[in-house]
Amino acid sequence: xxxxxxxxxxxxxxxxxxxxxxxxxxxxxxxxxxxxxxxxxxxxxxxxxxxxxxxxxxxxxxxxxxxxxxxxxxxxxxxxxxxxxxxxxxxxxxxxxxxxxxxxxxxxxxxxxxxxxxxxxxxxxxxxxxxxxxxxxxxxxxxxxxxxxxxxxxxxxxxxxxxxxxxxxxxxxxxxxxxxxxxxxxxxxxxxxxxxxxxxxxxxxxxxxxxxxxxxxxxxxxxx
Numbered sequence: 001x002x003x004x005x006x007x008x009x010x011x012x013x014x015x016x017x018x019x020x021x022x023x024x025x026x027x028x029x030x031x032x033x034x035x036x037x038x039x040x041x042x043x044x045x046x047x048x049x050x051x052x053x054x055x056x057x058x059x060x061x062x063x064x065x066x067x068x069x070x071x072x073x074x075x076x077x078x079x080x081x082x083x084x085x086x087x088x089x090x091x092x093x094x095x096x097x098x099x100x101x102x103x104x105x106x107x108x109x110x111x112x113x114x115x116x117x118x119x120x121x122x123x124x125x126x127x128x129x130x131x132x133x134x135x136x137x138x139x140x141x142x143x144x145x146x147x148x149x150x151x152x153x154x155x156x157x158x159x160x161x162x163x164x165x166x167x168x169x170x171x172x173x174x175x176x177x178x179x180x181x182x183x184x185x186x187x188x189x190x191x192x193x194x195x196x197x198x199x200x201x202x203x204x205x206x207x208x209x210x211x212x213x214x215x216x217x218x219x220x221x222x223x224x
Contacts, residue, residue: 049166049178058165059177061152063186066179075152075177076144080164081204082130085156088203089183089196097139099160099167100130136164137171147172154179156204 052058061069069075077094079086086096133139144151151173155161158181165176183200194200 046170047166049162052166052169052176053162053178058169060180061177062180063183063190066152066154066186067191069150069152069177073150075150078140078144078151078153078164079155080136080153080161081155081183085203087196088198089194089200090203091191091200092193092195094154095143097136097143098133099136099155099164101133102130137167140168140173141171144173148175149173150175150177152177152179154182156182157184158182 047057049058053060061075066075066077070077077091079090079094079096080099081096082098082100082102086098090096151168153161153165153168153176155164158179161178161182165178169176182204184202184204186201188199191200196203
């Protein structure tokens with residue numbers, strides 16, 4: 001009986017020790033996971049463009065007010081459209097760093113994307129298949145070295161420039177403005193000095209859709 005009792009006590013002690021070790025190991029694992037979670041969280045503090053705009057961190061500027069803030073408040077205009085859009089029309093004196101560039105990769109997948117893009121979009125808009133400009137931030141830093149500079153970011157319709165403001169803010173720029181709706185929302189007298197063969201608000205449009213738009217404008221003029 002004494003031997004049986006001793007065996008039970010040994011088993012109980014062993015089980016308790018094993019349970020304690022298991023709890024300690026679990027606690028260590030949870031602590032490690034928690035610590036890792038906080039490290040991941042700490043490196044994911046980049047704010048989205050929507051958050052920055054809604055919070056007022058990035059200032060929204062209408063096309064009709066753009067010239068005023070450039071002339072009286074010292075904003076510089078940064079055009080982030082691709083080269084082929086800027087060549088059609090651009091504001092004289094504006095800086096240019098494209099947010100997206102033509103995708104020149106000739107791999108099978110990219111060629112397929114180009115074929116689909118041309119069939120559904122390119123033929124109507126005159127746009128090339130693009131890819132993100134991986135050197136965007138460094139190129140902006142070359143033309144706007146001072147990160148306290150007031151920069152008004154603009155594109156054709158406001159979407160690319162919205163993304164660009166987020167990239168720039170997370171890259172250290174703190175005095176940013178966003179041109180609401182882009183150049184397509186601008187009127188002829190919003191920017192006094194425009195260079196190029198087309199009107200600024202139509203520069204994003206190309207291909208068949210551009211000529212269709214010109215036809216509509218002509219028909220409206222004739223019908224008046």
